[in-house]
Amino acid sequence: MAPVIIVPGNNTVRPIGSHVWMALGLAAGLGLGLAAVLTHSPLLLAATRWLRPLGTLFLNLLSMVVIPLVATALFTGIAGLGDLRRVGRLGVRTLGFFWGTTLAAIVIGFVVAALLLPLAPITPDQQAALRQTAAADSGVVGHAAEQITTGARFIVELIPSNPVRAAVDGNLLPLIVFITIFAAAAAALPDEKRHALTDLADVATQALIRIVRWVLLLAPLGIFAIVADAVAKFGLDLIKTMAVFILTVIAGLAVFIAGVYLPAVAVVGRVGARRYLRAIRASLLMAFSTTSSLTALPVMLEAAESGLLLSRTVASFVLPLGASVGRAGSALFQAVAVLFVARLYGIPLELGGMFQAGAAVFLASLTVASVPSASIVSLVPAFTAAGLPLTGLQLLLGFDRVPDMFRTMTNVFGTLAAATVVDAVDSGRV
Secondary structure (H helix, E strand, O other): OOOOOOOOOOOOOOOOOOHHHHHHHHHHHHHHHHHHHHHOOHHHHHHHHHHHHHHHHHHHHHHHHHHHHHHHHHHHHHHHOOHHHHHHHHHHHHHHHHHHHHHHHHHHHHHHHHHHHHHHHOOHHHHHHHHHHHHOOOHHHHHHOOOOHHHHHHHHHHHOHHHHHHOOOOOOHHHHHHHHHHHHHOOOHHHHHHHHHHHOOOHHHHOOOOOOOOHHHOOOHHHHHHHHHHHHHHHHHHHHHEEEEHHHHHHHHHHHHHHHHHHHHHHHOOOOHHHHHHHHHHHHHHHHHHOOOOOOOOOHHHHHHHOOOOHHHHHHHHHHHHHOOHHHHHHHHHHHHHHHHHOOOOOOOOOOHHHHHHHHHHHHOOOOOOOOOHHHHHHHHHHHHHOOOOEEEEEHHHHHHHHHHHHHHHHHHHHHHHHHHHHHHHOOOO
């Protein structure tokens, strides 16, 4: 009998056309900012400054809900797996593939970002102005930077003596570690007791997702305000900088697919690249157009059984799990985003800061709630771990549609690669 697993995320709530409204807010902000720069109109320049509180309001609302949302979604994802001993070798192999490729994606994201992001046209004066704006908009940033630790102290403080205090202090990485340990303990409980906790966490996640939907109704206004103000200060340089960021993400995802997924499918799964790509192209197109792994799941199941000829037992286990926790593409995007915002604001990010940010990205990627632009929302722990200004999230959100399509397609690519590799190992072809 195939192992049974509880997979969170069926409570997807994607407001129809939300990306269209965000794009309109982005276009309006670009238009107002460029008009202010080109005309030097005192009225337009003043208008961009007056709009800044709207961006701050949106950021505060998003920050208000993100900590409990990450906590409940992470708990549901890990505790919902149940006892790994009962899930068996199939579950261990599947999770090992997802977690291993996620770590590889984070490393590749950092390397590609370090190579390409210096091409972004940002001057020290512009960095100083952005830091000044961030300091005015969010006092949490400076406090979060003070919380950064390195060396042995960092390892010790990963285990919080008071998880609540860690959350209040904005030190979210120890809080995520506590939730992971708590969820692992809950996963080992008898089903009746475990379900009582996971059901409560799932309901809380649904309520928080509803709040995120309400907050995202303000996203067009928030994006309009922050983009107008930023473009008014930096003109076309900001647009060029964001273009370099998007191209860096796409390049990183291409390197990751070519260097990790395709070799794994060819060497371990014994499936040629041409046959594999032909079998999964419909799934990739669905993911690219909808930016949702869950929406692509039915097409993925069809591709696994008809195109790749995988075992139904393996496909029905790996693919739903991958739609929930297969987030390597999102993790690579987040790694690039961390270095990009650090460069954008002129904040030096040493090896210790990169390690903490990478650890936060990995832990948050164990499960990402099914909300629009979830990879942006779940960046808060990584930003606070590295001492980066949360105001950078608004710029990322405004330009997120294109990276979202590519990273979701990569997530689906990886989920099908996992099914192919696990099926080969499970059937003894390796």
